[in-house]
Amino acid sequence: GAGVSQSPSNKVTEKGKDVELRCDPISGHTALYWYRQSLGQGLEFLIYFQGNSAPDKSGLPSDRFSAERTGGSVSTLTIQRTQQEDSAVYLCASSLAQGPYEQYFGPGTRLTVT
Amino acid sequence: KQEVTQIPAALSVPEGENLVLNCSFTDSAIYNLQWFRQDPGKGLTSLLLIQSSQREQTSGRLNASLDKSSGRSTLYIAASQPGDSATYLCAVWGYSGGGADGLTFGKGTHLIIQP
Numbered sequence: 517g518a519g520v521s522q523s524p525s526n527k528v529t530e531k532g533k534d535v536e537l538r539c540d541p542i543s544g545h546t547a548l549y550w551y552r553q554s555l556g557q558g559l560e561f562l563i564y565f566q567g568n569s570a571p572d573k574s575g576l577p578s579d580r581f582s583a584e585r586t587g588g589s590v591s592t593l594t595i596q597r598t599q600q601e602d603s604a605v606y607l608c609a610s611s612l613a614q615g616p617y618e619q620y621f622g623p624g625t626r627l628t629v630t
Numbered sequence: 631k632q633e634v635t636q637i638p639a640a641l642s643v644p645e646g647e648n649l650v651l652n653c654s655f656t657d658s659a660i661y662n663l664q665w666f667r668q669d670p671g672k673g674l675t676s677l678l679l680i681q682s683s684q685r686e687q688t689s690g691r692l693n694a695s696l697d698k699s700s701g702r703s704t705l706y707i708a709a710s711q712p713g714d715s716a717t718y719l720c721a722v723w724g725y726s727g728g729g730a731d732g733l734t735f736g737k738g739t740h741l742i743i744q745p
Contacts, residue, residue, distance in 0.1 A: 549733075551733075559721075561734070616661030616662050619664070619733065623673040626671075
């Protein structure tokens with residue numbers, strides 16, 4: 517079946533602009549996760565959603581970052597007033613349920629802030 | 631706070647060799663440990679998941695072991711092939727400490743298999 521999909525695959529934006537990154541999880545997976553992978557750094561956990569429940573936002577790096585999940589499926593990660601340090605690959609993953617289940621990752625969105 | 635370390639950071643070996651990648655974590659209170667593979671410009675592919683109650687998992691030429699008490703895992707790759715060239719990531723799912731809940735990753739081992 518279809519895996520996790522993300523769009524766009526690449527995004528170049530000017531500093532100060534807002535960007536939206538999209539994630540479409542595997543059908544039937546109720547848990548969805550966002551991670552950030554910066555150059556030379558490991559993957560950093562940002563936020564997760566379980567079904568329609570309110571997400572745990574404590575991993576988001578600043579209040580310029582927000583995320584939502586509509587209908588318990590597609591999720592959008594929004595970065596407002598982008599900064600150069602936001603340049604990274606943003607990865608989305610889904611799993612059958614929230615908790616220590618195997619996570620399946622999408623191909624990522626490479627964000628470059630100029 | 632959980633920290634995951636992978637050694638070596640990079641490894642280059644001739645084709646056909648057996649090799650071991652190491653992963654260590656500071657907090658032994660984990661549910662599971664997962665090994666991933668990441669190819670350039672692509673997402674992560676799950677290779678093996680070891681539950682905290684397990685000692686090892688095998689898939690084809692890959693074998694992963696887990697020693698939770700000492701905070702260590704190894705990924706053994708037998709008869710390496712050029713197609714194994716990738717970055718290998720280790721990640722643990724720890725008990726939620728009341729904060730964000732998700733996998734904690736190491737920085738990876740960049741593996742090159744020379745033909």
